[in-house]
Amino acid sequence: MDAAELAELGRQAEQAGLNATSPPQESRIEGWLIRLSPGQAKRARCINALEPGSLPVEELLARCARSFHAAGLPLVVRITPFTQPPELDALLAAKGWPAYDAAEVLVRPRLDDVMGWPLPRGQVLHAVDALDFARQMGELKGSSALEVQSQAERQSQSPVPYQGFWLRRNTIRGWELLACGQIAREGDWVGLYDIYTPAPFRGQGHARSLCLALLQQACAQGARRAYLQVGEANAPALALYRGLGFQQAYRYHFRSPPQDLR
Incomplete structure (x- = not known):
């Protein structure tokens, strides 16, 4: 795949990701998309500067700041290769706004080659609804009740439907949760979200088995390519996803x- 093809896939993945992470608390100010979810995910409580707008940047920032602070949220700007105006990152850096939480957006250009990979013996993929998934993730991560409620609300009301899954194994002690994750499919694209392995089961290949099973689910539903977002400092996750055929399309930070x- 050449650079132009990868750039186009990145552009499509960015739009799919924006659609999938849309919270109910969303509005626009002069072409800037502002999201005010009280949850943990920064993608749902930040500014996405999609268009330059007709106002000076300082006035746009001031208007956005009033909305964020009225909602009791910190002001967060997400910077991508698609940010407008293009010099916004440099302008914020010059103001002394630090960059943090860099992440990579990875894409997998095709999915037909994931079919036919069975789960390891004794493992089962169980579908769960948005609230059950949010509760389980909240328990695993130690999230607050508000964060759990916000995630369940955002994903149950998302214009792109989420499907949550638990990878479990039945033992003499009962069911063990080996890994969990979600898919959000829109047309040809599917996003992998909230991939998580409980601490006792890490390093045993369960996340890989889960991701393959999720990609198979999405492919059977009509998806043809996939994307995901992962923290730039999360070396184990990056190695996992690259081993599954994902490649970097672009990076972003806040x-x-x-x-x-x-």
């Missing part, structure tokens, strides 16, 4: 004024 860093 910036906030120093007083809003949390």
Whole structure:
């Protein structure tokens, strides 16, 4: 795949990701998409500067800041290769806004080759609804009740339907949760979200088995390519996804004024 093809896949993955992470608390200010979910995911509580707008950047930032602070949220700007105006990152850096939480967006250009990979013996994939998934993830990650409620609300009301799954194994002690994750499919694209392995089962290949099973589910439903987002510092996850055939399409990071860093 050449650079132009990868760039186009990245553009499509960015749009699919924006659609899938849309919270109910969303509006636009002069072409800037602002999201005000009280949950943990920064993608659902940040500014996505999609268009340059007709106002000066300082005025746009001031308007956005009022909305974020009225909602009791820190001001967060997400910076991608698609950010408008293109110099916004440099302008925020010059203001002393630190960059943090860099992440990579990875894409898998085809899915037909994942079919036919069976789960290891004794493992079963169980579908769960958004609330059950949010509760389980909240328990595993130690999330607050508000964060659990916000995730369940955002994903149950998303314009792109989420499907949650648990990878489990039946033992003499009962069911063990080996890994969990979600897919959000829109047309030809599917996003993998919230891939998580409980600490006692890490390093045993369960996340790989889960991802293959999720990609098979999506492929059977009509998806032809996949994307996911992973923290740039998460070396084990990056190695896993690259081993599954994903490749980097682009990276993004966040910036906030120093007083809003949390």
